[in-house]
Amino acid sequence: MAAAAPWMKFYPQDWRADEKLRMCSLAARGLWMEMLAIMHRSERYGQLLIGGRVPTDAQLAVQAGALPDEVSALVRELEDAGVFSRTASGAIYSRRMTRDHRKAENARKNGKKGGNPSLGNKTGKSASDNLQDKGGVKAQKPEARGQIEANASPRASGGDFSLVEFSADLCRDVGVPLPDHGTAERNRQTVEAWIKAGANQQLIRETVTARRATLRTVPRSLAFFDNPVREAIAVKQTASTSPEAAAALRMAEGILRKRDAA
CATH class of the missing domain: 1.10.10.10 (Winged helix-like DNA-binding domain superfamily/Winged helix DNA-binding domain)
Structure with a gap:
């Protein structure tokens, strides 16, 4: 670097x-x-x-x-x-x-290629290239909103950028190949379904990481981990009503953290 x-x-x-x-x-x-x-x-x-x-x-x-x-x-x-x-x-x-570093690196690479890669070999300018500045200063996006964890409900409109980003980071961290656009959307939908079922980002990450460590083959998408994550959700929900299950869950989480840190 x-x-x-x-x-x-x-x-x-x-x-x-x-x-x-x-x-x-x-x-x-x-x-x-x-x-x-x-x-x-x-x-x-x-x-x-x-x-x-x-x-x-x-x-x-x-x-x-x-x-x-x-x-x-x-x-x-x-x-x-x-x-x-x-x-x-x-x-x-x-x-x-x-996230900011990835954006800067992409901008730098695009700059070496002559700017906006979507323009390709076009010789003319599109209407969007000639947009006039309408004035005013856009409000800065706060860190808290930019880093929303998936504990919160996803936006109903779909395409929540935080979920797209989280699923991409998760793929990168556990060695799942970075997907094309179609697979990226399916990964986002998978994560969104887990969250609606009661998971949060920490539970998803720990479960997927633990399951990935046992595999010899490389999964093609996050959907491969659907059963383990849903099982973890069920354990979590049971633990919320059972002191014994809660103690077992805390012990399991501690084991996962120690192994990941090793």
Whole structure:
């Protein structure tokens, strides 16, 4: 990767509008800022890597100038609030940073090809190329809305961008081939159906990651994981009414997290 720029985009309005982050303590928000700075210089932009490796809490504590136990507690606080996500290898990453980086890379590649790739070899200009500026300033999209977790109900109009993005990230993280447009829409519909059935993004990610680890073949789409996810939803719903099931679910989730972090 090319050397990181000495600066990165930061939108105070987005920072203040992120409801998940606002639920965290001042210390946790301060650690998150330190983590963002490390992710900006990471070998994989937006992922918390030091020297190409996932740092331990003790190593992160050295970087942040804090005690390991304190950092462990603060990372757990951020994760419980849903501030960040993890890759299949356990690396923490900022959804906003990775999304913005992909957009910038696509724009850079398109620029090398002469601009908008949809124009192809057209010699004339379409009407959309000559649109006049109607004035006014568009409101900035807050981080909280841009990073909506799938715990919330998907928009009824369909095509929810957050679900498209989540399903694409999930495919990338678990090694499912990035799909064409048709398969991408089916993946979004699959995720949407899971959410309507009672899942959230964390349950989906953990279940799919665990099932993928047992496979030798590469699934062609997320629909392959429909049965395991629905079984996990059923366990979760049972756990909500049974203390014994809830304890078993927490134990299973702990095992999954430890294995993913290994």
